[in-house]
Amino acid sequence: MILTVTLNTALDLTYGVPELVPHASHRVSEMSERPGGKGLNVARVLSALGHETVVTGFAGGSTGTVLRELLAGLPATDAPGPEAPGTTPAPTTPAPIAPAPVTDALVTVAGNTRRTIAVVDRATGDTTQLNEPGPLVTADEWAALLGRYEELLAGADAVALCGSLPPGIHVGAYAELVRAARAAGVPVLLDTSGEPLRRGIAARPDLIKPNADELAQLTGSREPMRATRDARRRGAHGVIASLGPDGMLAVTPDGIWQAAPPARVLGNPTGAGDSAVAGLLSGLVEGLSWPDRLRRAVALSTATVLSPTAGDFDRAAYEELLPRVGVEEHTPAAR
């Protein structure tokens, strides 16, 4: 199984309004609620790809209860389920990927899990985001998480450490989790930003997946190749820089590749990075080559931008895009 860690889980609310006007009153015309935080988003995509996933991190209070109820409903019941024994799929349709279970191994905290609110202007699709800070996590709760994490590592093929830190968690927390994964021999991907990323990298994670802003904040450079190499020197074994609509640049011990979608697409980029993490980790666990992992990551994140629901990927678009992602290896001279 693949383990994802979300220290600051969230109940993600999406509100549709005709147009957000500051200092006016708005009647929300449509709303949806779903379990969020980057690691939970990664788990949802891994499940859709057929990978059994366990999620840990913190959840608490009434919002934590709602989050866990929604999590228990994953994979969504309208997704194709595993075939019942003895049934044969119709010969003309390709066998669908059966979604795999997502197991809740969250640690309960006394504080209230945060809400995030995405206010979507229905006319333009533009989104205004409001994020609560999250519960204050105590030292005892952090110790409980460390214990749970080490138990789960024993059965994990890979682990993703995702997102921001809630109040009360020390800034070196991800470094501690990276070291524990490496001690257990489990490949570890770190996807965070700012000081927690800087500290986490020094503990030598197998992979980081910064976007251009995160990379610039870490290294001071906006030139992708220079910044990515700098990030490797700081301790990350492999750096997959996401370049938005331009695809991804992978600088790894095995080589350097650039992957790009066949065309630029328009849509909502929310969750595209989380889909890329799911693509990279599932490809790692399946033993795919770097080019194939990157193809999957780029196709998934592009199919997420194209999906009408923020954070979900459009499966038909994913399957159509996958063989069309271009991957180019940088020759040693170019290195």
Place this chain on the structure above:
Amino acid sequence: MILTVTLNTALDLTYGVPELVPHASHRVSEMSERPGGKGLNVARVLSALGHETVVTGFAGGSTGTVLRELLAGLPATDAPGPEAPGTTPAPTTPAPIAPAPVTDALVTVAGNTRRTIAVVDRATGDTTQLNEPGPLVTADEWAALLGRYEELLAGADAVALCGSLPPGIHVGAYAELVRAARAAGVPVLLDTSGEPLRRGIAARPDLIKPNADELAQLTGSREPMRATRDARRRGAHGVIASLGPDGMLAVTPDGIWQAAPPARVLGNPTGAGDSAVAGLLSGLVEGLSWPDRLRRAVALSTATVLSPTAGDFDRAAYEELLPRVGVEEHTPAAR
């Protein structure tokens, strides 16, 4: 006791942000959560004035549970409580008004109680409001509310019917509740807007408390005296028009009065109308004269505008303002 009915209760969230910028991401720096919906706000003020209050209406789902937990905490524990037997207040301080209990008689529904979100720009104090529509209420749930309401009317000295209707409730719902109160001989104040107000007035409530916009929507006139008289002709026995910073105009079977605060004040008008309703109803139950009821309503709503917390009133300001509210009777010639 005074009964308040809130068909569309709400969990009111207030988010502080440095500045709300459309299409940007915001980290919420401060947040608070409290039970809301107009009738619950009225009950909170009545409690602070020492009036025992029962609240009914609908609550459901996880947000309904949180709302009821917060409601159970009213009156706030830091408010002055009833004196313990045998203790004597210090002779130099006036005896504080002991807050009275607020009793939860809400009807549980299957749907989720709505949230409202007030996003406050910390620099300017300007507020952007996002209101969820509320749960879909079924015919059986409405029947349960009617039964509960009729039981409660038997013990009520007055009733306030407050706010918007949730989805599923027919537009003539308030008319039905007004008729039941009148049949039970309980004075009834209706505080809503739009078509529910128009229908409700036809059932002849004792009082309505529209603001200038609600009155204009109802009557087509922005001239307060004309619009208020028109509203009476439509069926309301008494009309108390709130004129914002200019105070209130009362057109009643006993006479016409205009009441105004001693000076215009700046602040957050959220909840000022609910405080005015509490002032009017408490004055009615205490048998105060119309001028004294209006003095109380204007002083309470002005003290609500002045309070740093939206929807609360500043007690010191209230006590200081009360004797300074000007009330002028319109002579029969002016009528």
